[in-house]
Amino acid sequence: MRLILSFIMLALLAACSQVQPWERGYLAKQEMAWDSDPLERALNDHIFFSKEASSGGNTAAGGGCGCN
Amino acid sequence: MMKRGFLTLGLGLMTSALVGLAHAVEEGDPAPDFSIPSIYADQPAIALADMPGKTVYVDFWASWCAPCLTSLPLYNDLYNKYRDQGLEVVAINVDNPIEDGLDFLLDTPLDFLIPSDPEGDMATQFNVIGMPSSYLIGPDGKVKLVHMGFRPTDMEMIEAAIVANLPD
Amino acid sequence: MKKPASRSLIALSTSALALPGIAEADAPPLTSSLSYKISNYQEDDLSREQVPFGELERYDIDVHQFQFVSPLGRDYALFIDANHENMSGASPWFSTAGSNGQPVINMSGASGIYDSRSEVSLGVRYYGARGNIGGAIGYSEENDYRAKYVSMSGSRNFNNDLTTLTVSLSHSDDSIFPSDAERFNRVRHENKQASSVAVSLSQVLNPVASFQTALSLTGQSGYLSDPYKLQDSRPDGKTQITFSNSLRYFFIKADGALQSDYRYYRDDFGIRSHTLDLSWFQNVTRSFKIVPMLRYYSQSAADFYTNIDDFLKPLSESQSSDYRLSAFGAVSGGLSFVTDFGGWSATLTAERYVANEKYSAFTVAQPSPGLVQFTRLSLGVNYAF
Numbered sequence: 001m002r003l004i005l006s007f008i009m010l011a012l013l014a015a016c017s018q019v020q021p022w023e024r025g026y027l028a029k030q031e032m033a034w035d036s037d038p039l040e041r042a043l044n045d046h047i048f049f050s051k052e053a054s055s056g057g058n059t060a061a062g063g064g065c066g067c068n
Numbered sequence: 069m070m071k072r073g074f075l076t077l078g079l080g081l082m083t084s085a086l087v088g089l090a091h092a093v094e095e096g097d098p099a100p101d102f103s104i105p106s107i108y109a110d111q112p113a114i115a116l117a118d119m120p121g122k123t124v125y126v127d128f129w130a131s132w133c134a135p136c137l138t139s140l141p142l143y144n145d146l147y148n149k150y151r152d153q154g155l156e157v158v159a160i161n162v163d164n165p166i167e168d169g170l171d172f173l174l175d176t177p178l179d180f181l182i183p184s185d186p187e188g189d190m191a192t193q194f195n196v197i198g199m200p201s202s203y204l205i206g207p208d209g210k211v212k213l214v215h216m217g218f219r220p221t222d223m224e225m226i227e228a229a230i231v232a233n234l235p236d
Numbered sequence: 237m238k239k240p241a242s243r244s245l246i247a248l249s250t251s252a253l254a255l256p257g258i259a260e261a262d263a264p265p266l267t268s269s270l271s272y273k274i275s276n277y278q279e280d281d282l283s284r285e286q287v288p289f290g291e292l293e294r295y296d297i298d299v300h301q302f303q304f305v306s307p308l309g310r311d312y313a314l315f316i317d318a319n320h321e322n323m324s325g326a327s328p329w330f331s332t333a334g335s336n337g338q339p340v341i342n343m344s345g346a347s348g349i350y351d352s353r354s355e356v357s358l359g360v361r362y363y364g365a366r367g368n369i370g371g372a373i374g375y376s377e378e379n380d381y382r383a384k385y386v387s388m389s390g391s392r393n394f395n396n397d398l399t400t401l402t403v404s405l406s407h408s409d410d411s412i413f414p415s416d417a418e419r420f421n422r423v424r425h426e427n428k429q430a431s432s433v434a435v436s437l438s439q440v441l442n443p444v445a446s447f448q449t450a451l452s453l454t455g456q457s458g459y460l461s462d463p464y465k466l467q468d469s470r471p472d473g474k475t476q477i478t479f480s481n482s483l484r485y486f487f488i489k490a491d492g493a494l495q496s497d498y499r500y501y502r503d504d505f506g507i508r509s510h511t512l513d514l515s516w517f518q519n520v521t522r523s524f525k526i527v528p529m530l531r532y533y534s535q536s537a538a539d540f541y542t543n544i545d546d547f548l549k550p551l552s553e554s555q556s557s558d559y560r561l562s563a564f565g566a567v568s569g570g571l572s573f574v575t576d577f578g579g580w581s582a583t584l585t586a587e588r589y590v591a592n593e594k595y596s597a598f599t600v601a602q603p604s605p606g607l608v609q610f611t612r613l614s615l616g617v618n619y620a621f
Contacts (some may be wrong), residue, residue, distance in 0.1 A: 016439075016441050016442065017441070017442045017443075018396075018398075019398060019440050019442060019443050020188055020191065020192070020196075021191075021196055021197060021198050021199050021201075021396065021397070022128065022130065022162040022185075022188045022191045022196060022199060023164075023188065023443045024132070024199070024440075024443070025130060025131075025132045025163065025164065025168070025443075026443055026444045026486045026488070027440060027443065027444075027446060027486075028132035028133070029132070029486065029493065031486075031492075031493035031495070031517035031519075031525070032446070032484045032486055032493055033484075034438070034448060034482065034484070036495070036517070037583065037616070038271075038303065039271055039273040039301045039303060039616055040273070040572075040583070040585065040614070040616070042301065042317075042319075043273065043275060043299065043301065043614070047277065047612070048533075051560065051589075051591075051608055051610075052509070052533060052535060052560060052566070053501075053503075053505075053507045053509065053535050053538070053560050053561055054478075054499070054501040054507070054509040054511065054533075054535060055454075055476070055501075056432065056434075056452050056454055056476065056478045056501070057450065057452060057478040057480045057499040057501070057511075134263065134266055135263050135266065138266050197396060198396075198397070217263065217365075219263070219310050219311075221310045
């Protein structure tokens with residue numbers, strides 16, 4: 001498991017390059033955001049929170065409900 | 069695979085170090101002497117040497133940069149207000165592909181000069197560290213103001229700096 | 237005389253809020269926006285095999301979500317969120333052994349149970365030269381439940397805005413006062429609190445890729461059992477951690493982006509889980525995208541999970557037949573159509589979710605008869621002005 005993780009880390013580092021401020025056009029696209037659709041993300045978090053045992057992993061605060 | 073990874077990392081670090089070493093364009097420095105093709109294929113190149121004795125406001129912008137798009141119509145108003153008093157505005161577009169920049173201009177007509185710098189050579193020369201970045205060049209060819217980022221409330225400060233540096 | 241903003245600007249303004257690596261990452265939104273999303277969520281009916289007697293219908297929920305975002309002065313932004321949901325249907329009450337000794341479910345109450353929930357939250361964020369900081373407070377209420385929560389988070393950029401470190405804290409305070417408490421001998425009024433801290437690091441890898449890794453720790457205390465289940469007693473404290481990794485990659489030739497999110501979860505009820513979300517954003521025209529999505533989820537069972545209730549076991553010992561604490565796997569697939577025109581954007585989404593013990597990546601000692609399948613349909617609209 002640790003070996004796989006180190007390979008992934010090295011592969012990512014190998015992919016690293018110094019991106020200049022004027023080269024960030026692709027990164028600026030809506031589909032490259034961490035959260036392309038905040039309402040969709042909130043809805044999914046809420047549904048899966050009430051239908052599964054896992055919760056969290058997002059920085060957004062939850063709204064409590066009597067559903068778990 | 070590991071060796072290639074480290075080599076790329078090493079080259080990457082070296083390149084960033086070199087860019088860092090590039091002389092930052094600061095207030096008081098002489099402006100880089102530029103000559104850049106226009107974004108419009110049928111228009112001539114735009115060169116600082118063709119604007120002697122004028123006050124030149126250089127701005128780096130891109131169609132994907134929201135504060136840039138807010139600033140351009142405001143710069144247009146400013147340009148039309150002071151063009152007869154010797155102001156030139158040079159808005160260098162860094163879009164790659166160039167079509168993205170042209171697409172924005174279809175919606176928003178602008179009266180000033182718009183060069184195209186898709187490889188970022190000019191941006192590197194001016195050592196742009198954030199988008200947008202603007203540089204006010206006085207009639208003596210020296211940089212009077214360097215401004216990074218843009219909020220609409222910045223216009224007051226920019227206009228004051230331009231007025232203070234218009235050719236007499 | 238203010239000129240109307242160009243359509244390109246409007247398209248960019250709200251997206252700039254959560255983008256990795258865009259320089260001036262700490263500019264507040266330049267235009268205001270209003271979003272609304274309506275969704276219908278419907279669980280599949282159970283079968284007679286699973287439920288020998290009584291109601292077969294499960295939950296049917298309508299959800300309304302609103303969000304308003306606005307710049308505030310030069311450096312601030314305001315966020316107002318409001319949700320309302322209406323739900324009807326029945327849920328599992330207790331599990332017994334059926335005619336063959338297999339676990340079967342008995343559903344709660346008669347059909348036509350109706351409940352609604354409303355939630356509102358308010359947030360403010362300050363955007364500086366090197367980062368941003370903000371907080372939010374919220375309140376949620378339904379017939380039998382009340383929750384208050386507060387959260388704060390701050391981000392700091394390094395390395396020419398290529399690296400971002402974010403820390404967030406949140407705390408919530410909930411009260412539960414079950415319906416028909418006297419009639420069914422349920423607890424009258426109980427409380428629970430939860431506190432959470434999360435740290436995340438994002439890194440721009442190259443002009444088309446960025447990566448994020450995050451760790452979160454949550455502690456819950458108070459009444460954690462389900463009062464609507466006949467034989468449900470859980471510990472009065474729970475600690476959980478999550479470890480997540482996300483990738484965003486843009487494929488220039490295909491004109492599409494891959495979003496990949498993985499989360500590992502672990503808590504001291506004995507539950508571990510893996511979640512993998514994959515979405516592909518395919519640009520079709522300048523104003524139309526198709527987004528297929530796939531999700532795989534699997535969890536292990538809680539230490540005290542049992543698929544047949546033991547009514548002789550004292551409630552001082554932890555026990556629960558809640559399917560949500562059993563070992564299972566779930567696969568869901570969805571499709572979204574996104575279009576934008578002028579200052580408007582609309583999204584239509586359909587999703588299908590199927591949970592099954594056969595999909596589990598963990599050992600299933602006691603499969604639950606009550607695993608859920610649902611279909612969800614949503615329509616969202618966003619207007620920037």
